[in-house]
Amino acid sequence: xxxDPDPAFEELLAIxxxxxxxxxxxxxxxxxxxxxxxxxxxxxxxKADSAAxxxxxxxxxxxxxxxxxRDLAVFSRRRNQGQDRDPRAFIQWRFRLDALANAAMDGCHxxxxxxxxxxxxxxxxxxxxxxxxxxxxxxxxxSSKTEVSESLIKSVANIRKFLEExxxxxxxxVAQPTDYRLYDLEYGKIHFWAIGTSLTxxxxxxxxxxxxxxxxEIYALENNPAAKxxxxxxxxxxxxxxxxxxxxxxxxxxxxxCILCARxxxxxxxxxxxxxxxxxxxxxxxxxxxKGGFNVSELPKTLQDAVRVTEEIGLRFLWVDSICILQDSGxxxxxxxxxxASYYKNSYVTIAAASAKSCYDGFLQxxxxxxxPHHRGFGLAKDxxxxxxxxxxxxxxxxLFREETPYCLSWEPIAKRAxxxxxKLLSPRVLLYADRLVWQCHSxxxxxxxxxxxxxxxxxxxxxxxxxxxxxxxxxxxxxxQNYEDGKGIYGFWYGAVGEFSWREVTFPEDKLPAIGxxxxxxxxxxxxxxxxxxxxxxxxxxxxxxxxxHLPLLRSPSWRSxxxxxxxxxxxxxxxxxxxxxxxxxxxxxxxxxxxxxxDFLFGQFMDAELEICGPVxxxxxxxxxxxxxxxxxxxxxxxxVNYRRVMMHASSRSFLSTRLSAAKGFEVPINSVLLFLxxxxxxxxxxxxxxxxxxxxxxxxxxxxxxxxxxxxxxxQLSSVSWKSLREPSGKRSMRIV
Numbered sequence: 001x002x003x004d005p006d007p008a009f010e011e012l013l014a015i016x017x018x019x020x021x022x023x024x025x026x027x028x029x030x031x032x033x034x035x036x037x038x039x040x041x042x043x044x045x046x047k048a049d050s051a052a053x054x055x056x057x058x059x060x061x062x063x064x065x066x067x068x069x070r071d072l073a074v075f076s077r078r079r080n081q082g083q084d085r086d087p088r089a090f091i092q093w094r095f096r097l098d099a100l101a102n103a104a105m106d107g108c109h110x111x112x113x114x115x116x117x118x119x120x121x122x123x124x125x126x127x128x129x130x131x132x133x134x135x136x137x138x139x140x141x142x143s144s145k146t147e148v149s150e151s152l153i154k155s156v157a158n159i160r161k162f163l164e165e166x167x168x169x170x171x172x173x174v175a176q177p178t179d180y181r182l183y184d185l186e187y188g189k190i191h192f193w194a195i196g197t198s199l200t201x202x203x204x205x206x207x208x209x210x211x212x213x214x215x216x217e218i219y220a221l222e223n224n225p226a227a228k229x230x231x232x233x234x235x236x237x238x239x240x241x242x243x244x245x246x247x248x249x250x251x252x253x254x255x256x257x258c259i260l261c262a263r264x265x266x267x268x269x270x271x272x273x274x275x276x277x278x279x280x281x282x283x284x285x286x287x288x289x290x291k292g293g294f295n296v297s298e299l300p301k302t303l304q305d306a307v308r309v310t311e312e313i314g315l316r317f318l319w320v321d322s323i324c325i326l327q328d329s330g331x332x333x334x335x336x337x338x339x340x341a342s343y344y345k346n347s348y349v350t351i352a353a354a355s356a357k358s359c360y361d362g363f364l365q366x367x368x369x370x371x372x373p374h375h376r377g378f379g380l381a382k383d384x385x386x387x388x389x390x391x392x393x394x395x396x397x398x399x400l401f402r403e404e405t406p407y408c409l410s411w412e413p414i415a416k417r418a419x420x421x422x423x424k425l426l427s428p429r430v431l432l433y434a435d436r437l438v439w440q441c442h443s444x445x446x447x448x449x450x451x452x453x454x455x456x457x458x459x460x461x462x463x464x465x466x467x468x469x470x471x472x473x474x475x476x477x478x479x480x481x482q483n484y485e486d487g488k489g490i491y492g493f494w495y496g497a498v499g500e501f502s503w504r505e506v507t508f509p510e511d512k513l514p515a516i517g518x519x520x521x522x523x524x525x526x527x528x529x530x531x532x533x534x535x536x537x538x539x540x541x542x543x544x545x546x547x548x549x550x551h552l553p554l555l556r557s558p559s560w561r562s563x564x565x566x567x568x569x570x571x572x573x574x575x576x577x578x579x580x581x582x583x584x585x586x587x588x589x590x591x592x593x594x595x596x597x598x599x600x601d602f603l604f605g606q607f608m609d610a611e612l613e614i615c616g617p618v619x620x621x622x623x624x625x626x627x628x629x630x631x632x633x634x635x636x637x638x639x640x641x642x643v644n645y646r647r648v649m650m651h652a653s654s655r656s657f658l659s660t661r662l663s664a665a666k667g668f669e670v671p672i673n674s675v676l677l678f679l680x681x682x683x684x685x686x687x688x689x690x691x692x693x694x695x696x697x698x699x700x701x702x703x704x705x706x707x708x709x710x711x712x713x714x715x716x717x718x719q720l721s722s723v724s725w726k727s728l729r730e731p732s733g734k735r736s737m738r739i740v
Contacts (some may be wrong), residue, residue: 275358341518
């Protein structure tokens with residue numbers, strides 16, 4: 001006798017059937033036993049059999065849930081594959097309950113999880129908190145045939161007892177992502193719910209209780225093929241954290257203690273200026289002493305203040321580089337420094353000691369009282385004057401006024417340190433203790449005290465934080481990623497960030513690229529592009545035209561850290577604002593580009609070697625001619641209005657430490673036997689584009705010869721006018737130039 005249908009399940013099943021009939025258009029592939037993907041797709045699984053064979057060979061194949069593994073990728077069909085993802089798509093999974101139980105005991109992680117958490121949790125015990133752990137089933141670090149947990153054995157026993165009365169029980173579950181990111185077709189949560197069964201309502205209640213659906217969090221590790229489609233990554237936690245005490249002894253200033261402990265829980269990070277060698281730090285010899293605990297009063301003042309803020313905001317853990325990284329261990333530094341960017345990215349909040357010039361200054365001390373004594377609590381300045389104000393209704397009011405007094409975050413000491421740029425950009429939240437207290441996150445920036453006008457500030461970290469998120473939102477498909485090369489997308493964000501970064505200083509010259517490596521890793525993840533010593537391979541020919549405008553003197557690194565064609569080879573401030581337009585005609589091509597990272601574990605840090613080969617038109621010219629060309633192009637134009645001029649002068653004054661070095665640098669001289677390598681031509685008119693001749697603006701590089709026949713980059717030019725450029729396209733006039 002067939003069992004009576006469950007009204008609740010029948011209602012869900014009817015909804016599913018209605019969707020199938022009215023909204024969804026299944027592709028030519030129709031899965032066996034109704035398992036498979038439903039939606040507006042042209043779904044083909046010709047490789048499904050070979051995938052199953054490979055899984056069998058790896059010892060992780062499960063015939064019960066293989067259709068789930070096979071069909072999950074349907075949610076992430078890419079547009080460049082000629083398939084538009086339908087956000088209404090879902091997959092069906094039908095199975096016999098006895099087969100699920102057997103697979104669970106055979107070591108299948110997924111079947112074991114469903115047996116334990118879906119079919120043996122009728123009371124929704126996951127609401128109680130700790131019981132939600134899937135480690136009750138097994139751990140992802142175990143092999144596929146590892147002994148199952150005691151909890152799972154009990155669950156399977158309960159299921160098999162149920163099957164004694166309902167041996168033919170089967171279920172049909174439907175799965176769909178709950179958190180699509182429409183711009184990149186990634187997801188992190190899957191919602192499974194039951195829409196069909198062969199059981200009676202009473203039997204369903206016995207096995208499922210009140211649960212008819214479950215949500216799974218899905219993660220994928222980096223460099224795993226699944227990571228292209230799954231947005232969630234396991235967070236990288238620091239190896240060590242400072243555990244700060246919350247209780248203080250009454251009347252004792254030294255009672256608050258810190259303990260260097262293993263990674264655990266939510267934490268804050270500190271962004272600050274070292275200001276020289278750290279007297280209190282962690283070394284190989286002091287590691288055990290730090291783990292035993294120490295008084296907060298032993299820390300430098302800036303770190304003491306950071307501990308206090310951590311306590312006040314309700315956190316118990318703090319990460320500080322000088323304490324949590326062994327400062328005399330090359331092994332520990334090599335392992336931890338590449339992870340620093342992820343530590344800031346995964347932190348709960350970053351405490352930025354912006355006003356402290358060194359770790360000994362602190363940032364919570366009483367500052368000069370600039371607040372108006374008659375308007376306490378509003379952050380208003382003392383020098384306010386009054387002006388009567390007549391409202392449209394003829395009421396008499398009063399406004400307070402003063403001359404504009406801009407405030408720039410770039411004036412603060414922390415804005416001079418290179419490492420702190422990516423620390424602030426990658427942090428989800430920043431509490432910035434400066435001349436005023438400033439809050440930054442991915443959706444807002446707010447300061448206490450003074451006028452909320454950041455238009456004069458060249459250190460627009462907040463705007464870049466927002467732009468980083470918007471740029472990521474814009475990377476919708478592989479095809480669009482390749483077209484995102486102008487100043488509006490993620491590459492434009494990188495150009496602006498490098499421009500700001502180049503004004504900042506590093507204590508050790510070899511840290512130039514590592515100090516922005518975390519940000520580079522983020523850009524690489526968004527674009528899929530290859531990182532080549534501070535530039536990007538997909539747009540390399542254009543990016544080679546970065547400029548030190550308006551400065552001609554070159555501040556070269558005292559030791560080699562990157563090739564001459566990379567901005568990182570110099571200590572000059574650089575800009576990408578003088579790149580040729582996107583419709584400029586390429587006159588040269590890159591025939592070879594190779595870089596050798598110092599560490600295979602961190603491709604965005606230091607490089608050991610790099611070489612570039614370009615085939616393009618070359619023109620020889622005397623040093624005097626090239627010198628005049630560069631002097632004319634690098635001559636700074638006065639801004640059109642006084643407001644812009646004031647902004648430029650404010651920016652220059654905030655960077656006085658670097659401006660002084662540039663002023664003290666020796667005058668620039670073009671090296672003997674230098675040549676011009678032309679990379680782009682931008683015709684003046686559209687007709688010239690079609691005719692491939694006529695007046696054009698030429699862009700390229702000034703190269704100096706080396707003793708071994710190779711060349712080094714000197715400068716770039718982008719405003720050389722020419723009455724004709726046809727000859728530059730002739731193959732006979734091109735040479736192969738190896739640049740180091």
